[in-house]
Amino acid sequence: MAKSSVLVTGASGFIGNHLVDRLLADDAVVTALVRPESSLPERWRGRVDTIQCDDWSEQGLRRTLASFACDTVFHLAAYGVRPTHRDVDSMIRINTELPATLVRLCQLWNARLVMSGTFSEYMKPASNELLMELSPLEAHKLYGSSKAAGGLIASAVATALGVGLRSLRLFKVYGAGEASHRLLPALVHGLKQRQRVPISSGTQILDFVYIDDVIEALLRADDHIRDHGTVATWNVATGQGHSVSHFAQLVADTMNAGHDLLGFGEIAMRKDDEPWLVGDPGLMQSQLGWHPGIDLETGVAASVAAITGRAG
Structure with missing residues (x-):
C-alpha cells in the first residue's frame, strides 16, 4: 500500500509540530511548506521535505509548487495568533485569501484539504450557551473575522470545485x-x-482541548474526506x-x-x-465519531x- 503524501502549512507552530510528529509515526511522506525564515526541529532532518516560499499569493504558490502534488493538505498556518500580529493586510492575505488558494491547488492535485479554524471565529454569545457551528460569527475583531471569512470562502470554493474539505474550529488547545x-x-x-x-x-x-485529541481529530477528518468527500465545518471541543x-x-x-x-x-x-x-462538539461526534479522550x-x-x- 502506497504511503500517504501530505503537505503541511504551519509546521513550525505548536499544533504543526505535534501533527508532523504523528504523521511521521504513521509513516506518511511529509512536506512542510514554510517561509524562508522558519525554523523546523532538528529531529525532522532527513525525514521531512521542505519547500520554501516567500510569496504566498496564488501566483507565488503555483510557481513554487509547480512540480508538486500530494494526497492531503493540512493547513495550519495563520496570522494573528500572537497579540502583536495585527497588520490588516497580512491578516487578510493569510487568513482570508490563502485557504481558497489551497482549495484550488487541491483540485489540481486531486487532494483533500483539512484546515484549522478557531473558536475566535464566533461572536460573543448572548448567554452561557454552547457555541454551535451555526452560531453567529465574529464581525468586529480582526483575527476572528478574518479566520471566519477564510473558512467560509474556502468552503464555498471547495463546494463549487468538488474538493473535499474539513474546516475544524479548534477551541482552547x-x-x-x-x-x-x-x-x-x-x-x-x-x-x-x-x-x-x-x-x-x-x-x-474556556473549552480546553488537549493537543493529542486535536491531532486525532485532524487525522480522522482527513479519513472522513477520503471516505465521504463533501465539505463540512466542525467544532473540536469538549463541551x-x-x-x-x-x-x-x-x-x-x-x-x-x-x-x-x-x-x-x-x-x-x-x-x-x-x-x-x-463549544458544542455534537456535530463532530455524530458525523465523525470523535470524542475527546x-x-x-x-x-x-x-x-x-x-x-x-x-x-x-
Whole structure:
C-alpha cells in the first residue's frame, strides 16, 4: 500500500509540530511548506521535505509548487495568533485569501484539504450557551473575522470545485510546545522557579482541548474526506467549560506549588478576551465519531511532565 503524501502549512507552530510528529509515526511522506525564515526541529532532518516560499499569493504558490502534488493538505498556518500580529493586510492575505488558494491547488492535485479554524471565529454569545457551528460569527475583531471569512470562502470554493474539505474550529488547545507567551508555559516556567506568575483575573470560561485529541481529530477528518468527500465545518471541543483560574490552579497543584504564587489580576484582560467560549462538539461526534479522550486533569499532568522533562 502506497504511503500517504501530505503537505503541511504551519509546521513550525505548536499544533504543526505535534501533527508532523504523528504523521511521521504513521509513516506518511511529509512536506512542510514554510517561509524562508522558519525554523523546523532538528529531529525532522532527513525525514521531512521542505519547500520554501516567500510569496504566498496564488501566483507565488503555483510557481513554487509547480512540480508538486500530494494526497492531503493540512493547513495550519495563520496570522494573528500572537497579540502583536495585527497588520490588516497580512491578516487578510493569510487568513482570508490563502485557504481558497489551497482549495484550488487541491483540485489540481486531486487532494483533500483539512484546515484549522478557531473558536475566535464566533461572536460573543448572548448567554452561557454552547457555541454551535451555526452560531453567529465574529464581525468586529480582526483575527476572528478574518479566520471566519477564510473558512467560509474556502468552503464555498471547495463546494463549487468538488474538493473535499474539513474546516475544524479548534477551541482552547493546550499542551507541551506552546509558544512561551501563552498561559501554560508561562505558568510552568514561573512555578518551576517558585516565582509569582502574573496572570489575568482568570474568570474567563474556556473549552480546553488537549493537543493529542486535536491531532486525532485532524487525522480522522482527513479519513472522513477520503471516505465521504463533501465539505463540512466542525467544532473540536469538549463541551465542558473551565475557568482560566481553575486551569492555573491545576498546573500549580500538579507542580506542588502554592496557589499564592498565582498572581490573579496582575495582568489586564486583553480586549479580545470573552467571558464564556465553550463549544458544542455534537456535530463532530455524530458525523465523525470523535470524542475527546483526555480530561483536563490528565492533560495538564501530561503537559507539565513533558515540559519539565519528568517521566510518566
